[in-house]
Amino acid sequence: MDELLTILISRINYWVYIILMMVGMYGIIIKKNLMKKIIGMSILQTSVILFYVSIGAKKNATIPIIEHGHDTGHAAVQATHYINPLPHVLMLTAIVVAVATLGVALALAIKIYKQYNTLEEDELIEILKEKEF
Amino acid sequence: MNIIVTLLLICGLLFFTGGAVGIIRFPDFYSRLHPAGKLDTAGLTITMGAIALYTISPFSIEALIIALKIILIAVFVFITSPTATHAIIDAGVRAGLKPWRKEPEADE
Amino acid sequence: MIWQLDLIILMIVIVLGIGALTVKDLLSAAVLFGAYSFMMCLLWAIMGAVDVAFTEASVGAGVSTVLFVAAVFRTSRRTKD
């Protein structure tokens, strides 16, 4: 039982990010509505970010802000006492870029709705086929 | 001091529980927002007061500053939460939701 | 890094993500996606990534929900699936 619990604790984050990634991919592939596809894309993005942040986590470590006083100077900083900051940096910029690309995706959706008056993928394909012939 | 803090925390959590039960149990939109607006604000104010009290219990200037920041959170929520509830109810009125009556057909 | 709390929030995140994809109303989907982002922010705060959590709280739960609601307001709430 204890071994099972250790395996569960050490792997659960990776499994959850896989489940979330599959949920997002299901939304992108199968849902017909463009807005739902955009939501699925955002879920996939957050799952990747969750993966990156969880590989940087360390046991018995604190947040990556070094404690220091003005008079004590800085004692030797141990790398194992602080969480790995590198994934945080990469993902911090990724989140803000994600919202910018989300804005562009929503702008495209609004443009499509103005042009064809629908957001459903199958109706859009019908309209485009009729135009072609 | 610890006893007072614990009592305040329990009191605040009681308010939160009441709010949650009220949101589930009340029959319609308007009466559901009533516990959400009032009890959550009261519970949060009391809980934040308890945490501020716990922070300054060994008194020092830094602890006082941290406690003031916690009080600021309470003040901010005290202003914004009723406003948000008001805005939601206003949207409900404009969308044409009818308040719940005991016999809906009787007064038609 | 309290793993019990982590597990509970992970469950809530999965439920909210599936809910945001399956609900029939696009406005509800936008609001559920906002709640999903906020739970994600809590998860990162537990893992110690305070900067990422702060960014997600302001970007994911704040601005992107507003953008979704604005886009739904300019298009339609109707969806077939």
Added chain:
Amino acid sequence: MKAIGVILVGFLGGLLIYCSMDFPPWGDPHSPASSHVSPYYIEHTLEDTSVPNIVTSVLADYRGYDTMFETVVIFTAGIACIFLLRVFKAVEPETRLYRHLPTGITLRIAQGGKFPDDSDQFKRIDSDWVPHDIILQTTCRMIIPFIQIFALYVIAHGHHSPGGGFQGGVIFGASIILFAIAFDLRSAIKRMGERLTAFLCALGVLIYAGVGLVCMLYGNNFLDYSALADILGVDRISARSHGILMVEIGVGLAVMAVMVVLYYNLASAGKHDEGL
């Protein structure tokens, strides 16, 4: 189609779960991701840049090149949104709603009628959704200055606490979006116009690249802020800390302006007259 999708998703998920068995356990301090370059950052940030928040120092100093081009990506997204949606020729709506302020009467003027000018007598209101809520507006008037001060604090105090240019810029943009929601889009545009936002987008990126260029003019590498020591009159380590602050201000300006541009264009579908 649906069956193929479910099978594909299930197969890929099973494959990934099988592969996840090879990962190091969660929270292992000696995993490969945290054993090569990140110990250097953690141990040397205080003596190199005197910034205690490691995330800020890595973001703006050690990996400043990366962040600069992320800012350029955000800027490009804002410009792309303008090009996609903005309608420059004025399309008159069929009807407009005006409120006569002394009496509180709402007038509906059909197309072809004479539209009154905005004055203290008549005020134009939205036709889809009419925000005239005095409680909401008073609260927003009270709250918004504090939100903006908090955003500036987040940008300036990012060296010692969580925060920085991205977060502060987004919070500042969100305060302007809150103003546009609580009042209406036209009064927000009157205060922060389209030209100003486009200018600030470009200015933010320009500040970032300009700081790097000034460093290069003084004979150092691009974005090596220790060259600023002569201009600022401090030692080389503090100069790097101040250089990080300048760069963060540029990032904050660009992000704030792009958020506002995205909201203006999405909420009015590019017409900039009636918003959410």
